[in-house]
Amino acid sequence: MKLIPLAAALIAVAATPFAFAADPAPAGTPATPEAWAGKMLDPTQNASAFKDPKAFVPWMNAVVDPATAMAMSQAMMNPNTSVRMMSGMMSPAAYQNYMQFLDPAVSMKWMGAMMDPNFYTAAMMPFMNPNLYMKWMMAPMDPRMMNLGMQMMNPGLYANWMMAPMSPQAMNTMMMPMNPATYTNMMGAAMNPQTYGMMGGFMDPNAYNAMLQGFNPMMFMAPMTAPGAPAAQAPAAPAAPAAPAPAAK
Structure with a gap:
């Protein structure tokens, strides 16, 4: 009878590594090798895989793929x-692409992933897949690889x-x-609080205005007023007349 709980436990342990990989990929994840290459070579997007562990897993799968x-x-x-x-x-989007690493939310995501064993398993799954090594062994005979070699003999390549x-x-x-607009746009991105995520609150003037509500600096800059004269004392009330002595009998 103990075999049934043991088998159930083994099935649960074997299924947990796929929990992280089964999570839906973030929006904008490329679906083709050409799209992955375009994103990796784009300075405005090539750091997105390192801001979210769930985006890093598809990126790792694409990196190890010969396609x-x-x-x-x-x-x-x-x-x-x-x-x-x-x-x-030279685009402000490239500056924003890397400055978003200052966002504490990025560090919190990675701290959570470092404590999740499913993340390590999902990241190592491509290396445990025999199909990956078969792809690399067959890569020299891939028509796309042969096309790359033929491009070196194409005069149009050098003409381009x-x-x-x-x-x-x-x-x-x-x-x-x-172009002055290049520097203006870059300064605008540098001064935009949204560039830095949660850290952008330190650059938002409204954050400091809220803390200074009710604070009047003129209280410390106003000269000290001279002390006023002491208040005059009220005159003392006249003493009551003494009562007459009683008459002798």
Whole structure:
């Protein structure tokens, strides 16, 4: 009879590692290797996987997938990818992307994940999947990998790189440091309390105004008034007349 509770306990233990991985992925999680490569090469989004443990697990699965490496290699052969990365690094969104690590909520999420054994199991699941190693063994024969090798012999690849500095996208990127709006937007992002999450409350002037309600600094700056004259004492009441002595008998 003890075998039934023991079997139930083993099934529960075996099912718990998948609890973390079964949680729904955050909104905006890429679904294709090309989308993952685009997000990883975007300075305005490439840190999102490290702000939430639930976003880190899909990111880890994509990193160890050879299809993502092929898509990223294909993207890096395109000069427009480098232009987008340069313009993204000068975008206020890139500053906000990394300053959000100052939010204590990010640290609290990771502290909770560090105490959750399901997180470790979900992160290690790709390495325990034999299909992953089979993908890497078959990667040299993948048509996408062969296409990468053929691109090196394509004269159009080198022609695109030679013409890249004269493309309108590259010229706009080179003009961004001379555009005053670039610095204005960056200063606006730096002074925006929403950039820092919960820590942005320290940069919100309204937070200090609420604490100073009822405080009048003029109380300390006003000169001391001269002491007033002592109040005049009221005149003493006249003494009552003495009672007449009684007559002798």
